[in-house]
Amino acid sequence: MSSVEPWSLVPIGNTYLWYAVYALILYLLLLGKQFFNKTKKKQVWIIRLFLLCVIISFVHGVLIAEYYWDWKLLVRNLMVFSMPITIFAYSSPLLLKKTFSVWLKYGLLLFPFFLPIIDSEAYGRYLVPLSILLLFYPRFPLNWKMFAIAVIIFLVISAPDSRSNVIKFIVPLSISMLLFVKGRFLKIMAVIGSWLLLGLPFLCFVLAATGIFNPFDMSEYLAGVSDEAIIINDEGNEQSLLNDTRTLLYVEEITSALNNDYWLFGRSMARGYDTVSFIEFGNETQEETGRNERPSSEVSVLNIFNYFGLVGVIIYFLVFLIASNSAITKSNNDYSKLVGLYVAFRWAYAWVEDFSRFDLNYFFLWIVIGISFSTAFRKMTNREFELWLKSILGTKRWIFK
Numbered sequence: 001m002s003s004v005e006p007w008s009l010v011p012i013g014n015t016y017l018w019y020a021v022y023a024l025i026l027y028l029l030l031l032g033k034q035f036f037n038k039t040k041k042k043q044v045w046i047i048r049l050f051l052l053c054v055i056i057s058f059v060h061g062v063l064i065a066e067y068y069w070d071w072k073l074l075v076r077n078l079m080v081f082s083m084p085i086t087i088f089a090y091s092s093p094l095l096l097k098k099t100f101s102v103w104l105k106y107g108l109l110l111f112p113f114f115l116p117i118i119d120s121e122a123y124g125r126y127l128v129p130l131s132i133l134l135l136f137y138p139r140f141p142l143n144w145k146m147f148a149i150a151v152i153i154f155l156v157i158s159a160p161d162s163r164s165n166v167i168k169f170i171v172p173l174s175i176s177m178l179l180f181v182k183g184r185f186l187k188i189m190a191v192i193g194s195w196l197l198l199g200l201p202f203l204c205f206v207l208a209a210t211g212i213f214n215p216f217d218m219s220e221y222l223a224g225v226s227d228e229a230i231i232i233n234d235e236g237n238e239q240s241l242l243n244d245t246r247t248l249l250y251v252e253e254i255t256s257a258l259n260n261d262y263w264l265f266g267r268s269m270a271r272g273y274d275t276v277s278f279i280e281f282g283n284e285t286q287e288e289t290g291r292n293e294r295p296s297s298e299v300s301v302l303n304i305f306n307y308f309g310l311v312g313v314i315i316y317f318l319v320f321l322i323a324s325n326s327a328i329t330k331s332n333n334d335y336s337k338l339v340g341l342y343v344a345f346r347w348a349y350a351w352v353e354d355f356s357r358f359d360l361n362y363f364f365l366w367i368v369i370g371i372s373f374s375t376a377f378r379k380m381t382n383r384e385f386e387l388w389l390k391s392i393l394g395t396k397r398w399i400f401k
Helices: 016-033 038-064 068-080 083-089 092-116 122-128 128-139 143-159 163-180 184-209 247-259 284-289 300-329 334-349 360-373 382-392
Strands: 230-233 238-240
Touching: 016 068, 016 083, 016 143, 016 230, 038 068, 038 083, 038 122, 038 360, 083 238, 083 360, 092 122, 092 128, 092 382, 122 128, 122 163, 122 360, 128 143, 128 184, 128 334, 128 360, 143 163, 163 184, 184 300, 184 334, 238 334, 247 300, 247 360, 300 334, 300 360, 334 382
Parallel strands: none
Antiparallel strands: 230 238
């Protein structure tokens, strides 16, 4: 429910309720560490390093917090960025199988009841677990294949302005097509694809910063197409699919970091970034604190940069690099390689969107990273992984060994 709460047309709970729920979930995840193979601690050193970075930022935040809003943001971010502990519990195929099965059994059934009270932007966020399973689409039974395609068509038609939701379904579906590539060629393609996705954001950033090419401002390069890429959004207004909604966020965040000299280690999880474009009349936070700050942005990597600085961004990148490389080059099955490629995509997409929230989207990001690090998943043969998948979809019984 927290995945759709920001887009709910009616109030769902309050801050204290959700924080209590988040704390309970984190506690249960800590209990789930019993499923983690303690002999493989060295493989997740980078996760522990990122969590150390979170603790340091939290302590920094405690020292500089002045207002209620600082403390509220600090506690919220502590919970959000503690979510990497997910990987310890979900390195277990058994626990992940049960989680997927419960969501498919109950989560999908509840979805129609939420439709009248949530904005279309929330549809894809609610259905995130299904998008992850699309990585294995060719192995779906026919009824699940038809259902998955129907869901994608539904998202395209019902929420055409929610480009991110459609992308997060189309990309894993596209990656799944690599299952038709046999033998070592799949591994070669996964390695090349992952390195391209991991390196592309840095290249695009340099090109944009030097004024050579801005990938966010496609209307400048597709002038003849921009007039045709118009849709009607939920408010009934015309909206171009080529609108640049990201360059401004980068400019403001980087300017704030340079002006306040926190570009290396971050501003702490208690503070946002200085803004000129998002000053809101009547905004409680801005009026009470006297600061023109925005607590977070829509771009994941900018939030990492704001709270943890350049050091945090490098550590965060290493999480994705090591996870992707482990899944692709150190696994016995093709499915783990697809997961590794998807992890690389999520790093690239973190430069475009991927809200840093305590929701299914961020939760399942750490689950796929957990799969990448999990020796239990990587040791599976193709046949064993297929049996695990079919047990989730209810077409086979899978016995945990």
